[in-house]
Each structure stands twice: as C-alpha cells, then as structure tokens.
Amino acid sequence: MSVFTPLQRDELEAFLAPYRLGRLRDFQGITAGSENSNFFVSLEQGEYVLTLIERGPTQDLPFFIELLERLHRAGLPVPYALHSEDGKALRELAGKPALLQPRLAGRHVIEPNPHHCAEVGRLLARLHLATREQILERASDRGLDWMQEQGPSLALNLPEDQLPLLRDGLAEIAELRPKLVALPRANLHADLFRDNVLFEGTHLTGVIDFYNACSGPMLYDLAIAVNDWCSHPNGEIDPERSEPLLAAYSALRRFTPAEAELWQPMLRVACVRFWLSRLIAAQHFEGTPDVQVKDPGEFHRLLVARQQPASVLPFAF
Ligand SMILES: Nc1ncnc2c1ncn2[C@@H]1O[C@H](COP(=O)(O)OP(=O)(O)OP(=O)(O)O)[C@@H](O)[C@H]1O
Numbered sequence: 001m002s003v004f005t006p007l008q009r010d011e012l013e014a015f016l017a018p019y020r021l022g023r024l025r026d027f028q029g030i031t032a033g034s035e036n037s038n039f040f041v042s043l044e045q046g047e048y049v050l051t052l053i054e055r056g057p058t059q060d061l062p063f064f065i066e067l068l069e070r071l072h073r074a075g076l077p078v079p080y081a082l083h084s085e086d087g088k089a090l091r092e093l094a095g096k097p098a099l100l101q102p103r104l105a106g107r108h109v110i111e112p113n114p115h116h117c118a119e120v121g122r123l124l125a126r127l128h129l130a131t132r133e134q135i136l137e138r139a140s141d142r143g144l145d146w147m148q149e150q151g152p153s154l155a156l157n158l159p160e161d162q163l164p165l166l167r168d169g170l171a172e173i174a175e176l177r178p179k180l181v182a183l184p185r186a187n188l189h190a191d192l193f194r195d196n197v198l199f200e201g202t203h204l205t206g207v208i209d210f211y212n213a214c215s216g217p218m219l220y221d222l223a224i225a226v227n228d229w230c231s232h233p234n235g236e237i238d239p240e241r242s243e244p245l246l247a248a249y250s251a252l253r254r255f256t257p258a259e260a261e262l263w264q265p266m267l268r269v270a271c272v273r274f275w276l277s278r279l280i281a282a283q284h285f286e287g288t289p290d291v292q293v294k295d296p297g298e299f300h301r302l303l304v305a306r307q308q309p310a311s312v313l314p315f316a317f
C-alpha cells in the first residue's frame with residue numbers, strides 16, 4: 001500500500017471539519033498509487049478522496065487546482081479540489097499539502113478493449129481542446145531536460161545490454177528537441193495510464209492523478225497513452241487498440257503533418273521518460289514495505305519494440 005504518511009483519526013477529523021460535510025464515518029489508505037498518499041474518506045454527505053502531496057514543488061499546486069477547476073467546468077470527469085468554509089482549496093495536513101476531492105465512480109480497466117481505447121482518445125482530445133486556446137503554462141518537471149540530466153547517471157546501473165538503447169534514445173531526444181517543442185501545444189495530463197482512468201463498463205467515468213500535468217506538445221499525451229493502453233506484453237503495439245484510440249482523437253482534433261512525422265520518435269520519447277522515472281522509483285523504494293514499485297523493464301521492452309515503425313497516425317482523415 002502506498003501510504004507514505006499515515007493519519008490519525010483525530011487529526012483527520014480536525015482537518016475535515018471546515019468542509020462542513022458532516023461527521024467522519026470511515027477512512028482508509030488507498031493501496032494503488034506510488035507517488036502521493038491517498039485516502040478514501042467517507043463523510044455523512046458523501047464519498048471523497050484525500051490526497052497528501054508527497055513530491056514535487058508545492059508552488060505548482062495552484063496550477064493543478066486551476067487546471068482541474070477549468071476541466072471540471074468544461075464537463076470533463078475529473079476530480080477538483082473542494083473549498084473549505086474559509087475558501088481554501090489547498091490546505092495542510094500532517095505537514096503535507098492536502099486536497100479533498102469528490103470520489104469519482106468507476107474502476108480501473110486492466111485489459112482494455114477497443115471501446116475503452118476509443119474513450120481514452122476522445123477524453124484526451126477534449127482535454128486538449130479545452131485548454132489549447134488558453135494554456136496554463138507549466139513546464140513538466142520530468143520533461144526533455146530532466147531526461148537528459150537523469151539519463152546518464154541512471155544508465156550507469158543498467159545491465160550492459162540495455163545501455164545502447166537508452167543512449168540512443170537520449171541522443172534522439174537531443175537531436176529532435178527543436179521539432180518536438182514546436183509541435184501544437186495544450187495542457188497535458190502527461191501520465192494517462194490505465195491506473196489513472198476509471199470506467200463503468202466501457203463508459204469512461206473519471207480521470208485522476210493530474211500531478212504530472214503540464215503544458216507541452218499534445219502528441220506527447222497520445223504517445224504516453226498509446227504506450228500504456230495499446231501494448232502487448234512483449235511491448236509491441238496492438239493496432240486493434242491503438243487505431244480506435246487515435247481515430248477517436250482525430251475525429252475531434254485532426255493531427256498535423258508535423259505530428260504524423262514525429263509520431264514514431266514521440267512514442268520512443270514517452271518510453272524513455274517512464275523508463276527513467278521507474279528506474280529512479282525502483283532505486284528509492286525497492287523493498288520498501290507498502291510502496292508499489294512499477295517494473296522499469298516494461299519500458300525497456302516497449303522501447304525495444306518501438307525501434308520498428310509501430311503505428312501510423314491517421315492525419316489524413
Ligand atoms: N477522485 C478519485 N476518485 C476515485 N478514486 C480515486 C480518486 N483519486 C484517487 N483515487 C484512487 O486512488 C488511487 C491512487 O491515486 P493516484 O493514482 O492519484 O495515486 P498517486 O500515488 O498520486 O499516483 P501514481 O502512482 O498513479 O502516479 C487510484 O488508483 C484510484 O483508485
């Protein structure tokens with residue numbers, strides 16, 4: 001279970017009182033998640049999720065709050081920070097920045113089918129369309145510069161046979177950087193994995209965990225999503241899932257020729273990003289009880305598979 005900061009009932013009750021949502025019925029730490037501490041909180045007036053922010057610069061929290069507020073107003077199924085009676089959305093609990101959000105319905109889908117993938121494509125297009133005219137600027141703290149900074153030292157601990165792949169991935173990012181940053185931009189979720197989306201049947205009911213959200217090239221969000229939602233266990237892309245995802249997206253926002261040209265490299269950039277962050281997480285938390293560590297090897301496999309042309313962006317229709 002990934003609860004880095006355990007809570008006592010009385011400190012939680014004191015924290016919740018100013019929301020005026022009734023008495024605390026129950027609360028429990030959430031087992032999923034690997035970055036922040038999350039709790040399901042049952043109050044007399046409903047079900048909520050409490051998040052204690054465990055990493056990242058706290059000066060960025062107003063960005064997340066404003067982005068989610070805007071997406072909520074645009075009708076997207078996202079959590080948003082509730083305000084306490086004195087008007088505060090961002091508060092503090094156990095020495096950590098803390099947010100209380102409505103609990104969204106639905107469950108994570110581990111084995112998505114083409115319908116789930118089409119829903120994810122539509123959701124991403126709606127997110128980009130809702131923000132691209134008036135982008136809330138925030139550079140990712142795990143962006144291209146971060147990859148170039150972290151990559152070489154993380155490479156030192158890699159098995160010999162994995163080194164060239166990472167080195168080539170970083171060289172490609174350095175070479176393509178000017179083209180990548182010139183692609184059409186919007187606000188991005190930047191972490192749209194299966195464990196950040198909720199479904200009831202094939203209906204998408206929630207998108208959570210916006211703590212990697214940033215401004216950047218929209219194509220990057222698609223690459224992240226396709227890598228996670230549409231890959232076979234051997235790392236290869238499954239066109240039965242990637243094509244509906246990309247088609248549903250492009251029905252709402254057409255891809256540009258520049259995006260089509262950079263699609264394969266962008267899939268690789270997204271592999272490098274999560275390969276590196278998982279290597280860091282494994283270094284810090286491997287063997288730590290109750291902390292979920294995701295396999296860095298998964299993104300090694302995906303990056304191997306992405307050396308061959310993997311999927312085509314439907315920019316022509
Ligand atoms: N608003 C919400 N409504 C319903 N469930 C939620 C909500 N927020 C979080 N959860 C549940 O809590 C789990 C962990 O949340 P989250 O993914 O935000 O954790 P994290 O540690 O910040 O992220 P991650 O490891 O995915 O980067 C989710 O998988 C989901 O089951």
Ligand SMILES: N[C@@H](CCO)C(=O)O
Nearest residue numbers: 035191193274278294
């Ligand atoms: N979604 C990420 C973890 C949070 O950034 C991963 O699967 O590595």
